[in-house]
Amino acid sequence: MSTIQSRRRLIVVILLCVAVGGAVVRHYAERGTTTRDIATLLMVLWVPIIGNVIAWLIGKLPRRAPPPEPVTFDALGAFTPHLRADVTLRPPALPIHDVPLAAGEYRCALVIDNEGFSARWFVPQGELLERGKAHALDIEFLKPDLAKPRFVQGADFRVLVGDSFIADGRVLQLR
Structure with a gap:
C-alpha cells in the first residue's frame, strides 16, 4: 500500500x-x-x-472481462473468395455519379431478405465495373460460417453500402 x-x-x-x-x-x-x-x-x-x-x-467488486475485439477484414489478411456472383450495379440517384467503379477493394453488406452479411470484393487493376451491366465477381465474407448457409446457388441478394442499395446480385457458385 x-x-x-x-x-x-x-x-x-x-x-x-x-x-x-x-x-x-x-x-x-x-x-x-x-x-x-x-x-x-x-x-x-x-x-x-x-x-x-x-x-x-x-x-x-469483481470486474467483467473486456469484450473481444470485433473481427475485421484487416485482421483476416489475404483475400479468400467464398462465392462467385453476378453483380449488376444500379444507376446512381445523380447522373454525375454515373461512373464505373475503379480498381480496388470494396466493402459492403450482402442482404438476403432482412439479413445482412459483411463482405468485400476486389476490382482487379486495369478493370472497371460499369453500371447496369452484370459482372462476375469473387466475394469474401467476414463470417463465412454464418453467411454461406443463406447464399445457396441461384440465391438473389442486394448490395448495401452505407444506407443505399447500390447493386443486385445472384449467386453463381459457392467455393
Missing part, C-alpha cells in the same frame, strides 16, 4: 470516529443546546467521506 493510500485510510477512519463520537454526544445532549448543535455538525463529517468509502467498495 502506498503512503497516499495509507494516509487516506487514516483520514477516513478518524473522520468516521469523530462522526460516531458526535452521534453519541448528540444522543445525550439536551435539545436546543449548543453542545447538541456541535455534535450534529460532527456527525455530518461523514458526508464527504462516504463517496470515498463507496468508491473503495466498488473497486472491490
Whole structure:
C-alpha cells in the first residue's frame, strides 16, 4: 500500500470516529443546546467521506472481462473468395455519379431478405465495373460460417453500402 493510500485510510477512519463520537454526544445532549448543535455538525463529517468509502467498495467488486475485439477484414489478411456472383450495379440517384467503379477493394453488406452479411470484393487493376451491366465477381465474407448457409446457388441478394442499395446480385457458385 502506498503512503497516499495509507494516509487516506487514516483520514477516513478518524473522520468516521469523530462522526460516531458526535452521534453519541448528540444522543445525550439536551435539545436546543449548543453542545447538541456541535455534535450534529460532527456527525455530518461523514458526508464527504462516504463517496470515498463507496468508491473503495466498488473497486472491490469483481470486474467483467473486456469484450473481444470485433473481427475485421484487416485482421483476416489475404483475400479468400467464398462465392462467385453476378453483380449488376444500379444507376446512381445523380447522373454525375454515373461512373464505373475503379480498381480496388470494396466493402459492403450482402442482404438476403432482412439479413445482412459483411463482405468485400476486389476490382482487379486495369478493370472497371460499369453500371447496369452484370459482372462476375469473387466475394469474401467476414463470417463465412454464418453467411454461406443463406447464399445457396441461384440465391438473389442486394448490395448495401452505407444506407443505399447500390447493386443486385445472384449467386453463381459457392467455393
